[in-house]
Amino acid sequence: MKKNTIQKGLLKTYPNWFYLPAVITFAIFFVIPTISAFYFSLTRWTLFDATFIGFDNYVSFLSDPMLSIGLKNTFIYAILTSGLKTVLALPLAVMLTSNIRFKGFYRSIVFFPVLVSTIAVGITFSILMQPNSGLINVVLGSIGLGQPDWLGNPKLALYSVVFVDVWKGIGIATVIYMAGILAIPNDYFDAMKLEGGFWIRFRHVIIPLVRNSTFTIILLSFIGGLRSFDLIWAMTGGGPGFASDVLTSVIYKQYQAGFYGLSTAGNVILFIMVTVLIFPLRRFFNSREIEL
Amino acid sequence: MKLKKRSSYYLANIAVFILLSVIFIIPFIYILLMAAKSSKEAALLQFSLPSQFLFLENLKAVIVFGDYRMFRALLNSTLLTVGSVALIVVFAALFAFVSQRKKDKLASVLMSLLMIGLMIPPAVVPTIFLLRSLKIYKTMFGMIMIDVALFMPFATMIFRTAMSTIPRDLDEASFIDGATPLTIFFSVILPLLKPAIVTVVVTTSVNIFNDFVGPLYFLPGAKNITAPLTLYSFISQFSTQWNLLFANVVVVSVIPLIIFIFFQRQLVSGMMGGAVKG
Amino acid sequence: MVKKLTVFTLVVLMSLGLFAAGQQEAVKQTGPITLTYLVASGTDQNQAGALADGFMALNPDVKIELELRPGGSDGDNIVKTRLATGEMNDMFFYNAGSLLQALNPTETLVDLTNEPFMDVVDDAFKSTVSQKGMVFGVPNQTAMGGGILYNKKVYADLGLSIPKTWDEFAANNEIIKKAGITPVIATYGDTWTSQLFVLADYYNVQAAVPDFAAQYTANKIKYATTPAAIKGFEHLKEGYDKGWYQSGFATAKYDQGLELLANGKGAHYPMLSFAFTNIVANWPDKAADIGFFAQPGTSADKNGATIWMLSANYVPKTTTGAKLEAVKKFLAYSVSPQGIDDLNKAVPPSGPYLVKGAKLPADVLPAVMDISKYIDSGMSAPALEFLSPVKGPRLEQFCVAVGTGQMTPAQAAADYDKDVANQAKQLGLAGW
Numbered sequence A: 001m002k003k004n005t006i007q008k009g010l011l012k013t014y015p016n017w018f019y020l021p022a023v024i025t026f027a028i029f030f031v032i033p034t035i036s037a038f039y040f041s042l043t044r045w046t047l048f049d050a051t052f053i054g055f056d057n058y059v060s061f062l063s064d065p066m067l068s069i070g071l072k073n074t075f076i077y078a079i080l081t082s083g084l085k086t087v088l089a090l091p092l093a094v095m096l097t098s099n100i101r102f103k104g105f106y107r108s109i110v111f112f113p114v115l116v117s118t119i120a121v122g123i124t125f126s127i128l129m130q131p132n133s134g135l136i137n138v139v140l141g142s143i144g145l146g147q148p149d150w151l152g153n154p155k156l157a158l159y160s161v162v163f164v165d166v167w168k169g170i171g172i173a174t175v176i177y178m179a180g181i182l183a184i185p186n187d188y189f190d191a192m193k194l195e196g197g198f199w200i201r202f203r204h205v206i207i208p209l210v211r212n213s214t215f216t217i218i219l220l221s222f223i224g225g226l227r228s229f230d231l232i233w234a235m236t237g238g239g240p241g242f243a244s245d246v247l248t249s250v251i252y253k254q255y256q257a258g259f260y261g262l263s264t265a266g267n268v269i270l271f272i273m274v275t276v277l278i279f280p281l282r283r284f285f286n287s288r289e290i291e292l
Numbered sequence B: 001m002k003l004k005k006r007s008s009y010y011l012a013n014i015a016v017f018i019l020l021s022v023i024f025i026i027p028f029i030y031i032l033l034m035a036a037k038s039s040k041e042a043a044l045l046q047f048s049l050p051s052q053f054l055f056l057e058n059l060k061a062v063i064v065f066g067d068y069r070m071f072r073a074l075l076n077s078t079l080l081t082v083g084s085v086a087l088i089v090v091f092a093a094l095f096a097f098v099s100q101r102k103k104d105k106l107a108s109v110l111m112s113l114l115m116i117g118l119m120i121p122p123a124v125v126p127t128i129f130l131l132r133s134l135k136i137y138k139t140m141f142g143m144i145m146i147d148v149a150l151f152m153p154f155a156t157m158i159f160r161t162a163m164s165t166i167p168r169d170l171d172e173a174s175f176i177d178g179a180t181p182l183t184i185f186f187s188v189i190l191p192l193l194k195p196a197i198v199t200v201v202v203t204t205s206v207n208i209f210n211d212f213v214g215p216l217y218f219l220p221g222a223k224n225i226t227a228p229l230t231l232y233s234f235i236s237q238f239s240t241q242w243n244l245l246f247a248n249v250v251v252v253s254v255i256p257l258i259i260f261i262f263f264q265r266q267l268v269s270g271m272m273g274g275a276v277k278g
Numbered sequence C: 001m002v003k004k005l006t007v008f009t010l011v012v013l014m015s016l017g018l019f020a021a022g023q024q025e026a027v028k029q030t031g032p033i034t035l036t037y038l039v040a041s042g043t044d045q046n047q048a049g050a051l052a053d054g055f056m057a058l059n060p061d062v063k064i065e066l067e068l069r070p071g072g073s074d075g076d077n078i079v080k081t082r083l084a085t086g087e088m089n090d091m092f093f094y095n096a097g098s099l100l101q102a103l104n105p106t107e108t109l110v111d112l113t114n115e116p117f118m119d120v121v122d123d124a125f126k127s128t129v130s131q132k133g134m135v136f137g138v139p140n141q142t143a144m145g146g147g148i149l150y151n152k153k154v155y156a157d158l159g160l161s162i163p164k165t166w167d168e169f170a171a172n173n174e175i176i177k178k179a180g181i182t183p184v185i186a187t188y189g190d191t192w193t194s195q196l197f198v199l200a201d202y203y204n205v206q207a208a209v210p211d212f213a214a215q216y217t218a219n220k221i222k223y224a225t226t227p228a229a230i231k232g233f234e235h236l237k238e239g240y241d242k243g244w245y246q247s248g249f250a251t252a253k254y255d256q257g258l259e260l261l262a263n264g265k266g267a268h269y270p271m272l273s274f275a276f277t278n279i280v281a282n283w284p285d286k287a288a289d290i291g292f293f294a295q296p297g298t299s300a301d302k303n304g305a306t307i308w309m310l311s312a313n314y315v316p317k318t319t320t321g322a323k324l325e326a327v328k329k330f331l332a333y334s335v336s337p338q339g340i341d342d343l344n345k346a347v348p349p350s351g352p353y354l355v356k357g358a359k360l361p362a363d364v365l366p367a368v369m370d371i372s373k374y375i376d377s378g379m380s381a382p383a384l385e386f387l388s389p390v391k392g393p394r395l396e397q398f399c400v401a402v403g404t405g406q407m408t409p410a411q412a413a414a415d416y417d418k419d420v421a422n423q424a425k426q427l428g429l430a431g432w
Helices: A002-013 A016-040 A056-062 A067-097 A103-115 A118-128 A135-142 A157-182 A186-193 A198-209 A211-226 A230-235 A247-256 A260-287 B002-035 B055-102 B105-119 B124-133 B140-163 B168-176 B181-192 B194-210 B213-218 B227-232 B242-274 C002-025 C043-058 C072-084 C116-120 C123-129 C152-158 C166-178 C191-199 C202-208 C212-217 C227-241 C254-262 C275-282 C284-289 C321-334 C337-346 C366-376 C395-403 C409-427
Strands: A043-045 A050-052 C033-040 C062-069 C091-094 C144-151 C182-184 C266-272 C290-293 C305-308 C312-314 C380-382
Touching: A002 B181, A016 A043, A016 A260, A016 B055, A016 B105, A016 B124, A016 B140, A043 A056, A043 A260, A056 A260, A056 C409, A067 A103, A067 A157, A067 A198, A067 A211, A067 A247, A103 A157, A103 B002, A103 B194, A103 B242, A118 A157, A118 A230, A118 B002, A118 B227, A118 B242, A157 A211, A157 A230, A157 B140, A157 B194, A198 A211, A211 A260, A211 B105, A211 B140, A230 A247, A247 A260, A247 C072, A260 B105, A260 C409, B002 B055, B002 B242, B055 B105, B055 B140, B055 B181, B055 B194, B055 B227, B055 B242, B105 B140, B124 B140, B124 B213, B124 C072, B140 B194, B140 B213, B168 B181, B181 B194, B194 B227, B194 B242, B213 B227, B213 C072, B227 B242, C033 C043, C033 C072, C033 C321, C043 C062, C043 C321, C043 C337, C062 C072, C062 C321, C091 C321, C116 C321, C144 C152, C144 C191, C144 C254, C144 C366, C152 C166, C152 C290, C166 C182, C166 C227, C166 C266, C191 C227, C191 C266, C191 C395, C202 C212, C202 C227, C202 C305, C202 C380, C227 C395, C227 C409, C254 C266, C254 C275, C254 C284, C266 C275, C275 C284, C284 C290, C290 C366, C305 C366, C321 C337, C395 C409
Parallel strands: C033 C062, C033 C091, C182 C266, C305 C380
Antiparallel strands: A043 A050, C091 C312, C144 C266, C144 C290, C144 C305
């Protein structure tokens, strides 16, 4: 009886109007323009006027001979960046929450790249990765390793950008993991301390209990990877040729060319693709969310 | 045996120190070196000490450029960042609080809607038309609302994850004590969300401060220039002054750095103290 | 904590309100007229700035404020977006030819056909800034040659003579390569620079197929099926196969290319002649070493230069009343002898002005004289983009793909034709 009233009252503790500020802002400034974009994707749209042409833009977009490169690169980019960030950030976070020396210093430098603008990072690394005078190759050359053309070799360019993306973004993943690790109640560690060493703790306490953080990181960086644009744009512009083009850079180039309807159609395709990939993933993660 | 263990511990420590320093610090040293060179020397793109140390001269050139427009740019960017982040934190936390607690159909539908915002890039021209019809195109307010809409989904996601670590018993206890929803939210939930808030504030403010495509389209006009757009005056299609470009990078990175230094202790202590045990 | 946050939010919101209000008030003004002028940063900015300064000295009641935009396609977008949303500055500086056509000038720009100052403007130029018989642009730059910039010292040292056919060019390149100098500079880090072998070959294309431009616009002729047109792509491949390009060319920047050319580390640079401006600015003592020759074709007696038309100033329809009058006054000044004088002082000319009565200064660079010789002897033709509105936006990507050995010339030409068809459809041209 008493339990019941509490339950009922608690529902009032979570009033629906708390949604309103977020939902209204989002609806006006994001949903409305996005929905009108759906309409524009069915038009030949020169900014000055729009002619309805049905699904022609979708046909053009999907029959582009270069699209397959862009699609493949998008997947490679998203999977590699989210995978590497997740795998590398966890040990880093464990280290930065342990009692290692210079912890504060490490935390700062790992997070620092997050602070700098993507454009600036892109410019800096494209210079560091110069084939002849770039610092990376000067160092590699002096210890007798080869001097690959990181951004100029069509086979390497995409992976070089992936590396920089991970470098720039790992700070966020690490912070999310650190918060997750610090939220693990001490009792779990205390119980385990009696039984095993570091590896056991890592394997049986940390990994399972930071699951929510892992899901968040995978989801965020996978989505981020699928729609990543500025870094690729600043470093290779999708080149050389088409070698590191991803969907967003293809769409942006069509936009630049003044093919607004066509690029909006590309946007819609990207959106559908992401939805098809992310929603099942999210549902799966949500069903396995843990409460401490 | 013990000695061996200890020395390998030190070796590991040194290895970590060197590895992390090389990976994360060298690029920034490079930026500083470039910013201190003459334009001709910088064009060689080498990692070397400048033959003449022109750091202050280059900084001055960047700041004085165009009637001290750098000051205006920094002011605009700060205003944009502070305004957007303040709204994002309140809006997103309110949303995450209710949606994580209720977990009903409405909550999941709305959450899915917000997730769409994480995925698709904004539609530029329809957004401009919208802002114009609301008479807030080219205003700081309009740009702030756009940034709130674009960056809120990320904040909501972080807050929701953090909410799942705050036990419901706390809400129940406050409810029994007779607290209203607003009091529970502001005096129980928000303080416990502090580590997540710090995370959101740091990441979002840095993203908004450094965002370059948004202001380019939604906040045009010389008066409205923002910090990252100042980078653009030095990258033109046909000529590049690398030394000034990097000096500009240094100037526009100072404020994000201050944000970080300011919040760094809270980022750490907040996470330690704020994490709910048990 | 809670209170602090609320107060903080309130303060922020209030200051925003104040800021917005302050901004709106600033729009109202009396007294002197202020014009805003949108230009690309870089060279364009220097030219526009010099003109504005000269004009303001004579007209103290008008103030011209430059607003800078990025160059390249980002800049194109800003111009288009502002015109479409009615937010364009009082006047702006932009390309002629196919890029102008995409702005829908008859609907967005002020018709300047009957302005008295248009009388001095060259008719050949007018045709590149016109639509439906109306003229929209006023020149404020010189025309440019597109072809091969070469280092005269390298040529003198190795005893080479200027090639008139591609075979002679290839033979020169082998000699240059043996001497340890880069025969052909490529800078694919700035992708636009990759297109010159294809675009500057247009004089040769036209020599083989005289009505190529008209046929091309009408969708009756293709790059892939026209042997003369596919040559440009084959040249890119040949350079890659024979190792003419310097090491690291795939990411090299335009500036690096100029450095190699100016200092004789590279012999040839396929480029537009506006590069002289940068060479003069950065290596003033080397500028006289640079020469220009037209891109060699198949036969020596049919060799000529491809010419790029200058960019121009335009006025959007949103400029009216006293501001429009002031803008017209400025435009008249820009083609007057004083205006040309301002331009000459700001930036060394990289080709002839297309304004009647405008003279090149006596100390003009030798390379500019090289270009003038082609024009004066009638051995020149405008680039395709000034003869046809059709130009595929991804030409530079295809050029890079061929020049880095990722694609064959035939494949690139065929795919580029598809790209072109796409653009023509988007423009709504007849026959596509």
